[in-house]
Amino acid sequence: MMPELGKYAFAVLSSYAVSLGLIGGLVALSVWRYARVKRALTAAEARLAKGKRA
Amino acid sequence: MSLWEYANPKKFTETTARVLPVVVPLAGACLLAGLIWGFFFTPEDYKQGSTVKILFLHVPAAMMAVNAWIMMLVASLVWIVRRHHVSALAAKAAAPVGMTFTLVALVTGALWGQPMWGTWWEWDPRLTSFLILFLFYLGYIALWQAVENPDTAADLTGVLCVVGSVFAVLSRYAVKFWNQGLHQDSTIMKVGEKDPLDPAYYWPLIFCLAGVVLMFVALVLLRTVTEIRLRRLAVIEAREKFE
């Protein structure tokens, strides 16, 4: 399955590894922050709603 | 119904929630198809051997590195002229994405250049321009981080983005001019050029380009919504402190 990369295997494989790593990191970070902020905001909105009723 | 309605944060958040489930799978499918096709099923180039497979990462990343900045410029102008907060936040959200793509383009360029040109780093006009672009991203993000008041930060970074764009274009020409002076008849520069592109590489590259654009859209939408929620959160917290 693995294609024959010949003497350039290092350059090609490390390119793919670094690129996917960087982009994957960015995606993971974005998603994680999205989820964290969403949780925090939901909590704050709940506080706000409770404060208004009280 | 005007396009500007999407500048309302609530409307923007709602629309994003509907758009993302379409864009994300589409981006993933395109990228997966393009990269797998490119990595496993393309022939070696007669001159560059298997390194040509780096093309499918390098070219889309480089394209998005520039496009992201252009998008930030447009968003900044919209903010400065029309004062839509979402626009400023979209520019803020796009900056780290653009910077990551710039970094990918630089790293893959260096990894590609090493076997082809015999050196990790060549002060080739293109690579140099991207290095300068990277510095612009760095400064832009640092300014956003440094200013406390979000509206002040949006205004200042907006001005920086507009002025920086002018200087980025100037730098691009300056760098071209500068390197010409040294490497008038250099041939190695032409190896990196993508044309004439063999049709065997054409379609996987198209898929990768489409995938990367879609991914950029998805990431910017996601991050913009995050920024909108952070602003809302800050307003609520400020109000709680005030009472």
Add this chain to the structure above:
Amino acid sequence: MEFIVSDLAVARGGICVLEGVSLRLAPGQALVLRGPNGIGKTTLMRTLAGLQPALRGTISAPPESIAYAAHADGLKSTLSVAENLGFWAAVHGMAGVEAAMARMNLTDLADRRAANLSAGQKRRLGLARLLVSGRPFWLLDEPTVSLDTASVALFAEVVRAHLASGGAALMATHIDLGLAEAGLLDLTPFKATGAVQAAQGFDEAFA
């Protein structure tokens, strides 16, 4: 030639602190702003001076008629008293540096560097700047800080003369200047209730 403020709302750090402020200042009038610390006197002053935009409401004054004196006097410590004052006179295209120094009792200090002045003397120099600005409406933010009793009286006299010559002054101060003609405006009723959140263009969904 009137200074009119109507239904003004001002914000500090993105939060509305005062709303519905209206006032009117005609030549010869003085108005003293009162209110507890943190109510937004400085914010109001900066907004009136045109340094920051108002959230709502209008400020109407003849162009280039406002002289603003803040907590900081804008003095250069390496320049002498006369040089500091001369600079501001030149910026405003006015003469009368000598007269201004005489009126604020600074003539003896004319050649002393601002770095070697006491806090009260610096303040007097900062207030002397108003005299060389040639502008009718003075916005004074705590003008009497670090002034001794004699200097306060001196300053009150200067303000009185300014009013008599057709000027006007808006002051935020806790000290009674002994200006019988000055009106009083308590800012406490204008404290924002949090209802006015939206600045111009500030989208509702954030608030």
Add this chain to the structure above:
Amino acid sequence: MIALLLRDLRIAFRAGGGFGLGLAFFLLVAVLVPLGVGPEGGTLARIAPGILWVGALLACLLSLDRIFALDFEDGSLDLLATAPIPLEGVVAVKALAHWLVTGLPLVIAAPVLGVLLHLPEAGYGWLVVSLLLGTPGLSAIGAFGAALTVGLKRGGLLLSLLVLPLYVPTLIFGAELVKRGAAGMAVQVPLLLLAGITLGAAALLPFASALALRINLR
């Protein structure tokens, strides 16, 4: 406006004004580089235009944060913003003062440092011309960076980060002009481009800087 220029110059020349710091830094660069690179004359001659330009650029950078920060701290900037001078004029005058205090001494000192670095004879004239044309642009661009960062507590490092990429075109054309002049090549293109950038920056950037200042004073 003239009063403002005179005041800024007077402050700079008085004790503690920081006049000459940039010059001293420029000298240090010209001394340190040969120590690091080695005393070989041919090498030094080849890199001299670049070193001198980078040194001048860094020396300019050194004092940028003083353009507005001091006036911001003592409240003068608030008062200047309410004064009858347009803020754009204030920015332009302050950039000019910065150039007179920092840039001009660099232009005058550069030929002397050129001797230290074995700059080829044909290069001296062009070195002076290029710095004379380029450094006002550096001051104008720097004033923009200073206006962006004026309210920040640790603005110094950020200022460098923001300004350095903006300096790239000026640096490239300036150093290229000297290089070509020293080698006896045609200099017209970099000369015109360098002058164009400086003129454009001096004419347009004060507006952007004044806008940034107004935002920061808010």
